[in-house]
Amino acid sequence: MRRKVSFKxxxxxxxxxxxxxxxxGIILFEQQQFKNERTLSLERTLENNADIVYRYLNENSIDxxxxxxxxxxxLRYMPSDVRFTIINWEGRVLYDNFLDVRKMENHLKRPEVQKSIGFGNGSNIRISxxxxxxxxxxxxxxDEGYFIRLAVPYNVQLQSFINSGSSFVIYILLFFIVCILMVLYFSNRFSRSLKELREFSLSVRNDVKIPASFVFADDEVGEVSADIVENYNLLxxxxxxxxxxREKLLQHFQLSEEGIAIxxxxxxxxxxxxHFLQFLNIILDNPTLEPELLFDDxxxxxxxxxxxxHPREGNMFSKRIEKSGRQFNVRIIIFEDESFEFYISDITKSEKTRLLKQEMTNNIAHELRTPVTSIRGYLETILNLYDYDEENSERIRGFLDRAYTQTIRLSELIQDISMLTKIEEAPDRFELEQVRMNELLNELSNDLADKLNENKDNFLVNVNDNVVIYGSRTLLYSIFRNLIENAISYGGENIDIVVRCYNENENTYFFEFYDTGIGVDEKHLVRIFERFYRVNEGRTRKTGGSGLGxxxxxxxxxxxxxxxxxxxRPEGGLHFLMTFPKFLQ
Known part of the structure; x- marks a missing residue:
């Protein structure tokens, strides 16, 4: 088995x-520098000697x-190991102090000669x-038509030079030893902290209890190790x-009456x-234990x-599914990472209860509507035919007026209860269409003209012709009719009633409805939308109404x-702010 090398x-x-x-690298670089400097020094010496030879030849007119x-x-003025040669411009050797010129070949192609032809002088190191x-x-x-070439043995001259740089080599070696000792010192300190961290890791892996006295080295690595341990404990x-x-969530899923799948x-x-598998097997034709099969059905x-x-407008979609005499509400919720949840709720019982409640409400409303309508008709007939000359006629007429008023209130109450029940229990029964709001509000103004004139109120509409809401015309009519009747009944006489579409964006219309009447106390504002809630001060039951408007x-x-x-409103009156989406989703 191969032995693992330690980090240290x-x-x-x-x-x-x-x-x-x-x-x-430093030694080689410095030696090369020394070598180059020595070579340049030798070249300068040889150049001086060449000039001496040249002057000697000119002064003595030697042919x-x-x-x-x-x-x-x-020769007696030259070092014994210096070789000099005189070469004419054609390359023929005229003189050489070492060799017989008659046996020497043409020197025009020698590198140093070629350099001197181009640059006036040149040098080259090679073996002769x-x-x-x-x-x-x-x-x-x-210019006299010849080259003077001098040469010295290169290795002999350089050796003495290299020996002169031995002190630098010794200094570099000492530098190397000091660096190694420093690396050894710091690696010991660093490896100590890593060893402590390793021991901690092994203790955690083997589930060994960490002693309370266990601490890391007092250095930067030890601090990092302590931070790692702290983060590990937090993790x-x-x-x-x-x-x-997660255990709580799973228990919640298991105890939930909804079918849940992720x-x-x-x-x-x-x-x-x-529950999800149970409901899924009711919906699917073939029983299965694999929820993924629902995507193929x-x-x-x-x-x-x-x-x-992709892309989708929302992250949720729901639909009702009826199968085997049972009804299920199925919805899907998609998360940002494109994972999703399915929910299946068995709404059979609640749907039956809702339908029973709706049927009962409709039956009660129907049963009450018929006798109330009859009583209202009888009272109207009696009031129209009553003989004013009979004794106690004023008193009897007062009772008849009260009875008639109560039948009207009871009729409105039945109508409002039916409307609320239908909104809450059967919203799908309302027909949806494109509703032009200016046209609807003008129609409403005509329908309520008598009440407005009786109260000397002004109804002002500030809605453009292009404001169109996709929704239920019946409900939109009911919204503004109830608001107007509420203002007429409780706002006081000779007031302005205003409805205005004051803004819109890509998806929404912004409406305001207000009157210039007396308004209501601030403490009642949070409760005026509650069923049967009445504001006692200034708004008594004598004004009539069902209390559900x-x-x-x-x-x-x-x-x-x-x-x-x-x-x-600061100026007086009650102010309603409403928003309506342009399209129902």
Whole structure:
């Protein structure tokens, strides 16, 4: 089995290699610099010697073609290891102090000669073909028609120079040793903290209790390790809390009377409680224990279509499904990560109760409406035919007026109760259409003209012809009729009643309705939409009404997915602010 190298050893080896390479690089770089400087120094020396030879030849008028041997007189002034050669511009060697010129080949192609042709002087380091010794050659061109070339053995001159830099090499080696010792020191400190963190990790993995005296090294790594441990403890605590919450959620799902299933983005089951499988098997034709099969059944086709919509306007879709004599409300909620939940509720019992309640309310309203209508008709006939000359006629007529007023109130009460019941229990029975609000409000003004004139009230409409709401014409008519009748009954005489569409955006109309009457006390504003709630001060029962008008208004607004709030106007009167979506969703 291969032995694992410790972190400390890896740090020490890696940094030692890096420092070693850096040290060797410095030595090689400095030696190259020394070598280049020494070469330049030798070239300058050789150039001075070439100039000395040139001056000697000119001062002594030596003809190199006829008497080249006279050049040898300079040898006593030259170092013994210096070789100099005179070459004419055609490359023929005229003089060489080491070799017989008659045996020497043409030197025009020599590198140092070629450089001096182009630049006036040039140098080259190479091994001589004549004696196999490495030389530094230096050549200089002169106008008299020849080149003077000098050469010295290169390795002999350089060796003494390298020896002179031995102190620098020793300094670099000392630098290397100090760096290694520093790396060793810091790796020991760093590995100590890592070792402590490793011991803590193993203790956690093996579920060994951590002693209270356990602390990390007092350095930066130790502080980081302590932070890691603290975050680990927080993570463990959060995991315990999350597990407890998950257990609560699962218990809630299991005890819930709804069928609940959670699916991933790729429509794989994550969780499904027993009620979901039970309800699903009632809805599907073939029993199954795999909730994913619902996506292949046509009954859930609309839900699959909703999942496939991108982008979608909302994240929820619901539908009622009836199967085997039972009714289910099915809804789907999609989350941001495209996972989603299915809910199936068995509403068979509640639906039967609702239908029974609706039927009972309708029956009561129907049974009351017939006798009340008859009584109202009789009273109207009696009032029209009554003989005013009979004794006690005023008293009897007063009783008849009261009876007639009460039948009217009872008729309105039955009508409002029927309207509220229909809104709450059977909203699908209202026919939806495009309603032009200006046309509806003008129709309403005509219908209530007698009441407005009797009270000397002015009804003002400020709604453009292009304001169109998609909704129930019956309910929209009922909203504004109840508001107007409420203002007529309780606002006082000779007031203005105003309805205005004061703003709109892409999706919503903003309406206001107000009167310039007496308003209501602030403490009653939060309750005026409650059923049968009456404001006693200034609004008594003598004005009539069912006590359900504003409740009908609020429920009708909510039916249209709108909102309504009431407040007093600073100038006097009651002010209603309403919103209506342009399209019902």
């Amino acid at each position: 050893t890896r740090i020490l080896l890696n940094f030692s290699v890096i420092i070693g390479l850096f040290t060797v 190199l073609q006829k008497e080249p041997e006279r050049v040898g007189e300079l 073909d004549s004696d196999n010794i490495k030389y530094l050659y230096y050549s200089k061109k002169y 463990q605590e959060n995991r315990r809390k999350l597990a407890a919450e 699916f991933s983005k790729d429509r794989r089951e994550i969780y499904a409680n027993s 046509p009954v859930f086709g609309e839900f699959v279509d909703f999942l496939n919509i 504003l409740s009908v208004v609020k429920n009708a607004v909510l039916f249209h997915k709108g909102s309504i709030v009431a407040k007093n």
